[in-house]
Amino acid sequence: MNDLSALILAGSRGGADPVADYAGVAHKALIELEGRTLLARVAEALKDAGAGRIAVSCSDPAVATAAEALGLEVLPAAEGPSLSVRAAAERLGFPLLVTTADHALLRPEWIARFRADLPADVDVAAMMARRAEVEAAAPGTQRTYLKLSDGEWSGCNLFWLQSERALGAVAFWRRLEAERKNPVAMAGLLGPGILLRYLAGRLGMTDAVRRLGELAHVRAAVVPTPYGLAAVDVDKPADLDLVRRLVGEA
Template identity: 35%
Template sequence: MLGGGDPGDPFAAAHGVPVKALIPVGGVPMALHVLRALRASRRVARVAYVGPTTPEMDGLIDEGVTDHGTLLSNLEAGVEALAGAGLAPGERVLVVTADIPLVTPGQLAEVLDAAPPEAALVYPVVRRGDCERAFPGVKRTYASLREGTFTGGNVFLLDPRLIGQFLPRLRAVLAARKAPLQLAALIGPGILLKLLTRRLTVRELENRVSALLGVPARALITGHAAIGTDVDKDADLRLAEAHLKADVPT
């Protein structure tokens, strides 16, 4: 689970905590909601947590990992911690960010059940309509494909044996994301044109990502909006607070 962050993050600082994952939601750190969902899903054998914690979180964590400062470095450190503790043959790693406090145990279990077993990397995506029905007014970043308009999830499943193979390639893609010509060269002009004109299919995108990363990658369309709804700003925080309060039995 990824709970690290920039120590200079103004959102976290405004709420008096060192990183965003520790911002209170419903009276407890938002990361604690995600940890509880992971444990209650009964599908997770061990939890490695990357980033600072609180005592109430520690009882739900098996491997505490120091924040390495970047998303990919934290991902690598978390997977290495789990591998060092011992992974069974064929066991995969579920990577979850700590800023999705509305996710439920059942939603995580359903994603794991639906993930294609042959894929080394499985990335859930959520349709825009599902997000807006679940959380009216929510603001997310979307991409339009032939099958619909989607936002990316904040969980993914990977084969830890292949992380050394695709992480260097993923770093190259992320490094190019703000350089349009470099990114176009990586993605390929034909794929980029189809994406911009909304003619790209999910299968074509999967095939291109698989080729880029060198491992079989698959998208998983899920109707669970909470998986694609992270807390990045005060409006998101208010939304999460409201929904958590509405779910409390009276």
């Protein structure tokens, strides 16, 4: 059943994109893998997972043209991903699944498992993978891991917004974006307790998510995934080389 709306984030950070330059395209969403652009691959996975309405948030005209050719809605990218998500939620409604155009290996079964494992009372959720699963699926990959007392975790660029209440998390995300270059202000937003526990290695995922949910006034959850490749996106040239190897194009 196509009961789901989805958003693909395909904005630009400004300036040259080393991945797009490396691949020789205008935007990394237009990189081809197995004869399809990354944008087309992500859109196909979303459709196969039940998304009946899919929008692309972008600022590059070439990406907008490609999205329209795929039958996707085009939304102008806002100033930062959090505002783009908010604008899309207001346009598409809820529930809303959010991912990125560089999620090159995205599979519908990952999305199905994510949805199946969502807690019943959640407002917003993120899918994450443990380091062991990521490295088993993609040996040698260089990811960024959040080191907590119950393991090391990598984000999977897959987010769930259940209802309008989830916009509280988007607003808090926006505040974190605004202060990302100001560690003192960031510490003030998160609170000294959670930071001290993290630095001491005593902060677990459950407590971290609970505290962040409290700060954003939402019921938040992290949904662990057994699919290690879900943590692999194309954020740098080495990532593109990796996904090409994984699909047998290298």
